[in-house]
Amino acid sequence: MLIELHNIHKTYDNGQPLHVLKGIDLGIEQGEFVSIMGASGSGKSTLLNILGILDNYDEGEYWLDGKLIKNLSEKEAAHYRNQMIGFVFQSFNLINFKTAVENVELPLYYQGFGRKKRNELAMRYLEHFGLAEWATHYPNELSGGQKQRVAIARALITNPRILLADEPTGALDSKTSVEVMNLLTDLNRTEKVTIIVVTHESGVANCTDKIIHIKDGIIGETTMNEQHKASVFGTSTIMK
């Protein structure tokens, strides 16, 4: 198992305690393409934050690639994030004053790679996603789809164990959404990247092989979705 969660609890305490995760048990194998679905407030973002070592949990155990991720110092957490996890965000979260290629190479900067090596590797990833000619453009000169592809390149450049995508199509139109989901599917099939997508759109979830429903802080049903027929709107559609 690449990811194992045992009885994860998480309570936010902003004046009034809010029990968000109420005992999550979850296992994800190497190379899986999984989506976590749930309405807003269901706790899916909190779960993603914990999976991404962006947030702590109160109770239970989280094993990532055989390592117990618990009570890490900020430094260790940063180290694990850098080495093992790639993030793709709904709002792309590219750094505005850096060009596409500089954004892609930033994780390598924090690993201590030299500029030349970084640049070389980043260009290779951008080429792979067909963005070579946009390499020196700033994010505000790119379309939404291009931005998300840059973000995916940035997430993958450290060769992470898992790619965490938080509503990766949330800010895109339906056509680019399909492109991005196809890109993720392709990465999973050819590069065997483990991908976890968090979404509330059934169409997006339908692109993945396994759908984990989360509701009120606990895991509901888990749908195996190899045939991609989970969407009520039919196959190969992304509801918008």
Add this chain to the structure above:
Amino acid sequence: MRRKILRFDIDTYREITDALVRNKRRSLLTGFGIFWGLFMLLFLIGGGKGVKSLLMRNFEGFASNSIVIAANETTKPYKGFKEGRSWNLQYTDIERLKVLVPELEVVTPELPEWGLSATRDEYNVSCHAKGVRADYVKVETPSMKFGRFLNEVDVQQKRKVCVIGERIWQSLFPDGDDPCGQFIRVGSVYYQVIGVDVSTSNINIGGSSAESVTLPITVMRDLLNSGESVGMICAIGREGVNMSDLEGKIRQVIARQHYIDPKDEEAIMVLNMEVMFRIMDNLFRGVNFLIWMVGIGTLLAGAIGVSNIMLVVVRERTVEIGIRRAIGATPRDILSQIVLEGVALTIVAGSSGIVFSVLLLQLLEVIAQHKTIFQIDFGTAMAALLLLGLLGLLAGIAPARRAMNIKPVDAMRDE
């Protein structure tokens, strides 16, 4: 492959300069606070120095341990004389002072006359004359542009020669020629010019030296028919002697000779240069203190402003910092980024502040003629920069702490 603490190499450098250069507005805003603070401090210090040297020019060439004595009407009745009596200092007083007050190195008389005019050909200028002995140079060091000062022989032989001040030379010799050997008329007598004294000192016994004609005292004495009396007596103490301590003794010697009540302070006018110099010194110490107060206040205000702007900047950069944290930057990485950005900005803005104030002070120096020193020295500039660095570091603490506390999750929340 993990980075060391506060690594500094070409990559870090590029990372920092990129962040600063590509966010020009906020870099300029922050940098300006630093620039202005340092500029104001250095400019004030330089200005203070300039004013001081301007004022000190008035004292130039004047012996600081000298004393000038002049006669005034008595204000107290004494030994049968009633108050309001006029009296004169006399040549004998000089010898008496020399003998009775051995701490005095030089005692020399001066005979002044005001309201004269000097004439040469069609040129005419109002002036005043003073008759002195050759040893007068010890009281007021002349700064000769042409020729020489009076000497013993001039005095002994009653030569009709004179040393003229700068203003008189300019008025009577508008071509700026060497006037030595030429004759000018002062009052009704012709004198041969032997020198031009351009000393700028404004402590003058008997008026400004720029407007005075200095004659041998013997010539002056015959002219005024002043007999044994002299206008003033100038005295200089030996090295290490405190003139304020001698003042009482000098008064006593004069008072006894002229039947003046020893308690009659007003009858004997004593101008103690040492006291004047001390007053000036204190004044400048006060001015300097004020300058540093204001300067440091400005610098402090600048630092607080910078701190404020940096807090806003960190707030503005929450998403960026969150992203950096999400993709593997440790809090230390963030701290070093913020601190190094601050240091780079301080160095650039601070040096421009120094350069700008130095340029402006140099300009003032050029405008304010010769001998006025406005320019700050290297040490002052470095001290100010160091002070600024310290303040910058203090100013950076709060923003850096806030930046370090930014969680990667904030990047996603802050949309």
